Amino acid sequence: MTLRNMAKIALVSLGMAVAGCTNNPSDQVVLTAVKDIADGRNPPAQPSEAELQQQLRQAMASTDGPLGLVRFEKPGTVAIIRVVETNGPYRTWGSWGLSERRSLTTRNGFVTATRGLGRDLMSSDIAGSLALVSARRAGQATRTQRYVDGNNQTYAVTATCTITNRGAAGGNLTLMQERCVADDQEFTNAYKVTDSGVITESSQWLGDYFGKTVLQRLR
């Protein structure tokens, strides 16, 4: 039994003390969770590849704005995303066609934050890597990724990264690789960059929880 499952069982028993019927938001959170567990509700099924293509066509037709596709390897989720807000060089993306509030923030194709995905990446300092990757230049840079731990404390994973140019990747694209070493972690990111320095596709490590995150810019 994992800690997660234990927590669920404990919660059902503990939740009995507060669950029931209420108009108080704090109690409602508990009540809903207890009901979800009691119902054994699982996350909604992911769309098949055909369904995804269908949704993509719909999304492209329905908006002129930027669109992207994101896949998280470990949770095994995929989503079509659209820009919901822009702050300076940062873009925050939300799922297209879904009312769920989950988001992803990028800076020219580098994912700098996630929200509502579980074990969220809270913020990142990636200016050094970004400068090298978008200039398609090899070199060394430091990147920092911040998370919140189980005790609400911020912790940072600071990695030293080596950026290398892996050559042409078709069309006007260059494949750039970023190999990073942190204290107890190693990860590799890869980016396809246009001649003008725009990242169109990437595979990035946002934390062990996500596995590899593949981000594709559709428009």
Added chain:
Amino acid sequence: MSHVIRRLSRLTAVAILVAPSGAMADNLTTARTNNYGTPGKLVDMPTAEMAPDGQFSTTVTHFEGFTKSTLTFQILPWMSGSFRYSATDDLTPNFSTFYDRSFDLRFRLFKEGPYRPAVALGLQDFIGTGVLGGEYIVASKSVGDRLTVTGGLGWGRLGSFNSLGSTGTRDTFQPGDTGGDLRTESWFRGDLAAFAGLSYDVTDKLTFSAEYSSDGYDQEEAAGIFDHESPWNFGLDYKINESFALSAFSLHGSEFGARLTLSFNPKDAPAPGGLEEAPLPVRARPESAAADLDWALNDTRKARVGESVERTLASSDLEVEGLRLEAHTAHVRLRNPKYDATAQALGRTLRGLTRTLPDSVETLRVTLVSNGIPTSTVTFDRGDLERLENRAAADALAAAEFDDALTFADLPAPLPGKYPRVSWSVGPYLRTSFFDPDNPLRGEAGLRFKGEYMVAPGLLASGSVSVKAFGNLDDLTRTSNSSIPRVRSEVANYLATEEPVIDNLTLAKYARLGRNVYGRVTAGYLETMYAGVSGEVLWKPVDSRFALGVEANYVEPRDFDQLFGLRSRDTPGGTIPQFNGHVSAYYDLGRGFHTQLDAGRYLAGDWGATLSLDREFANGWEVGAFVTRTDVSSEDFGEGSFDKGIRLTIPLSWFLGKPTKDSLTTSIRPLTRDGGQRVFVKDRLYDVVRGQHQPEIAKSWGKFWR
């Protein structure tokens, strides 16, 4: 590529295991426990091992006729405390099963070095009746990465077999003793003996242990319930997963037994960072163009902005109670009914404001309201929010300004329609009593109706009615023999009723008496046993870790049926006085520790003081101990000598991974008697105010942008 990385990380893992320093740190920190439930990998004997900081473990050990249940908490990396409840069949002629409660403390004096062992000192059953009492000094050393060897000297129980000598004399366990006092004069006194043992991790999950025990089980042998045939004990311990371990052991050549350990760490939440939905992002204003100011002069436009603020925050379950809009400043009076991390409520409120306020507004103020009264005001420069959204959370904390809400003469007044406000809930309840002298676990379940009616800001009518469905909480056979006013010991009469009871029904007024000063008056049926009036004043500056309070109460005991009637204050032990009260000092010591000192007059008219010390985790877990000494003598107090206990607060948000202010609090007292008892009053000021002040908010600031 990835398989190369995987291989590399495996190599790193191997390197860490092989490196001596890494091995040491791992080997002498363990989530396993021994038969006494204290951290360590031996069977009955202690070691110098410690659990990871903050670790909780519950251990149940059983062999024929003997059961021990122990709750252990790693208070600091070098200190652990345990509370144990043991049941022994036929130990004394007085009881068929002898139930005993005991406390242990262990201190690591030295950490392990490359050649030096870790050394720990332990006090076992140091304030109980002493049946398990013993002290020890023990050294443990890891050899390689799988073997740990331990040797030590024990006194008391741990000095009872093959004694090497003796250091002074020791009081022996007397059945029927009231116990409860520190037996300092007996510590490290009497016969001493040596013990030793080793544990070997056969695999990552399986550990074998062997020990030479210095416990002669003398009392148990004398009672004819144990055969001590050999000093050797052997154990096999299997780690089922991160939380559970199961062990089997042989004891002194005559007994076989089993042990189950459940352990977890409050710092490791099931879902770190939370699973709740994403916040709304900051809306950054365009850099160009002078902002339009006309909106502030136009009441219709202003009202529309107000509605939009209210609606946007409501989508995050945050309630705008009041709003003052000016051309360059917006001030929100905010009620946060949901987010246990106040920083998160602030972060969501401020981002909501950036999305709804006209561009000319530069200064954002949020006044937090608790029980209807304004507590603190947090001020942000809107440009800072735009600039810091994608930076470390600490930068935003540095940019925030915290003030007492009364600093602002123009606090927004409550909007029409916000008061009166009703909130209610209906649900099952569970009430438990642990470790009663006659029954280790009693409880009852039923249905409870709770209602709150906030008549006006700070004026709160509230009540709770419950109906018992089933349970054995009232299954109390002991009658009170207290020789002081029976302020708590008539609990059996209160639990006996099968009819619906009024848990509490009060009218409370909360108020700001001045800068840094808060006031409360609560009148009505305060708790299940007392009705009356309670008044309190608290001094607590917004950025202070220190607070002072005064409380005075007038009480009358309630009828046993817990309806509207009162009963006579005369009890067989004396008359319950009408007045009691305390002066309280609160101090947040930092590093997760909090202390409180209450001095004054208790319910039975006894004078004294209560000292409590809690370890508080930012995520809401709290573990603490309290002790009360009053002028009631040990003889008059009865079994236990004075009031003491441990308490635990469990935040439900930790389990859920979603924000909620709901939590469960429980106290475990070895015994509840009549000395050192206070009246329970709901929502005392410190609890109402503290969470909205800078030091508490800052602790969970990691959730500001979440």
